[in-house]
Amino acid sequence: MTDCLADPHLRYSAPGRDHDGPREIVILGSTGSIGTQAIDLVLRNPERFTVTALSAAGGRVELLAEQAHRLRVRTVAVAQEDKAPALREALAARYGTEPLPEILAGPDAATEVARGECHTVLNGITGSIGLAPTLAALEAGRTLALANKESLIVGGPLVKALAKPGQIIPVDSEHAALFQALLGGTRAEVRKLVVTASGGPFRGRTKAELATVTPKDALAHPTWSMGPVITINSATLVNKGLEVIEAHLLYDIPFERIEVVVHPQSYVHSMVEFTDGSTLAQATPPDMRGPIAIGLGWPERVPDAAPAFDWSKASTWEFFPLDEEAFPSVGLARHVGTLGGTAPAVFNAANEECVDAFLSGHLPFNGIVDTVAEVVAEHGIPAVGTRLTLSDVLEAETWARARARELAARTGGRTAQATSEARA
Template sequence: MPQDHSAPRLRVAILGCTGSIGAQALDVCRRHPDELEVVALSAHSRTAELVANAREFGIRRAVVTDPAHASDPVLNELPVICALSTGKEGVLDLVRHDDVDCVLNAIVGSAGLEASHAALCAGKRLALANKESLVVGGDLLMPLAAPGQLLPVDSEHNAIFQCLMGDNTRDVHCIWLTCSGGPFFGRTETDLASVTVHDALAHPTWNMGAKITIDSATLMNKGLERIEAMHLFGVPLDDIRVLIQRQSKIHSMVEFVDGSVIAHLGASDMRIPIQFALSYPERWSTPAPRVDFRQLGSLEFAAPDPDAFSCLALAERAGREGRTLPCVLNAANEVAVDAFLHERCSFVDIARVVEATMDAHRIEDVESIQQLRAIDIWARERARYALSSLGCA
């Protein structure tokens, strides 16, 4: 579709601008200066990169969320027009500001929930790359989202969104949620006991941050995405089926009641779903090399192994029981993955920590952001106790 250069530019705030998704979002904005204006950025601790981005795009507001880096000397090099704030409240103020039309939330982990909530409450378009917002707080967020206001950035959910455009979800037989299978496809549970951090970070197709890369290796990422899809599309968990697609060229599929299947195929490049979330309902010229399907060869499919990858089963349990259990699942997983990345526990200990924390939780109905914040804190403490019980430092 031709781009309408007469329309006002979409004013974008990018939360988590120095991470993988944030950097690729900035590249999309760089390629479309007539359509997109970056007006605000946040970063956690990589302040030199934040300053470089702020100077390039001439932004008006910046936020550093890590208090330990709020006074980094490099921040003195921010543009004169750029107001600097810090902490979670700084992010929430940024999101609510009148000159922000669209918030791209690429914050890592459950820390992104309150920003997503604030964006929807303020009537902003939310380009959501923070799946934990819906995993933890989907019961709170989805009733706030008007049609077309919440655009998923995850490649799979963006694909499903596009496959469903113009169709009624009542006509859906199932969703085929695809994944590459990660670096340990075909391994047994015994094999996984000895894998290293270096092994787990070697994702076969996607270039992502460390945390999500480990989640992809354990298949926890796919379990979280099932819960996310359940909230986004109103489809029962049983009808969201994980399918391993090793080439990562089919980003997901929707099968309808009449037997028709619509698949989203394309390059393994996150700039494509990021751009669609910003351009919707238009389509702009591709930011990535096109796939030549004449040279692709075969497409391989397989079922995941829930015995070897028990995180997938734990996420299914959380999705079925719902309420506050997904919050506990996510918090415990964040603690366990961090411990693995710092070589304080083994790869298979991640699932053990998550399961022990879930077992200790008394499930409640989701009532508020404050309640979820308290449960998140409890779950992290309980996960650290589980690590200690396993003999992890």
């Protein structure tokens, strides 16, 4: 598997302290779900890890300042430039007479932090804004613990052109599972990747039954506690479509050999089927600290990073085929991934806009994927192929966001009118 971005058989040797002391880590998106759990892991393992820099969007400056002080980082970055004064004030309140860490602010702050001196960059940013930091970390020669799947999906050829074999360690629970299960054989012996899905809060419902679900319904995920965008993506199974594209890019396995199955308990995070009929599954109770520990500590495991199963208690593990009629997002993602070029960027950007429209009550639930599909169809076949540039991605995203907003407004208007007429 030497031509794969995420190769568990190889150890990429990144600069930064490792065997001679704690491994130096940079955490992007430190105030989000991945970031806060990574910090918990670091604080429980000070002999293994030290954090040199943090970045966050800027919505929780008090928490960011608390993290910076507790970890004694050298640099703190905030994407929202207008939050820099509040961050400085929050840091001053904690540091007192001690020197403050370096403060970076603005849309390029996370990118600057990502290329700083360290061993591993954990990219826990949500959304395609994580692409530039991903590219910066790879170009600087850092090991990239990648939780920001969008950066790989929208910038696949760009990432593949920069990443050395083994330089990326996936942090998504599904891809961390595949990463570990792939150790069971060579690439030539892999028949199929099986990506598991919880099914979200609407497992078992028909497309017609999904027409009237509300944002509150969709945000009630039965297994995972995540941010609103990722939670809605789990409800539509767009997240699973994105993970199929990600698996294809990480492991260089054709789309027709990547399968999705529904596993409500979320105990088995993914599986690898080998040519001799054997299937290796990676299983743990649902907890992101395990995948984060793989991303930060590989090739060594971090003891007690996450809870283990209690095998003295009975449990039932179920698996169901994916209902592609009710959840067409996975099939759409396969199509988009096959198109390549800017198509994945269009898919992802349009989805983010449609999720916002749904959460604000301006688009019905089924309208999310339907609208994304319409935007993808209008985009057509991308011409850039492997010659993709960052400006191509950004231009495609800008168009997709604008078009998705237009279509969502039109669909939302028709829905509101139909509802009003029905009530009358």
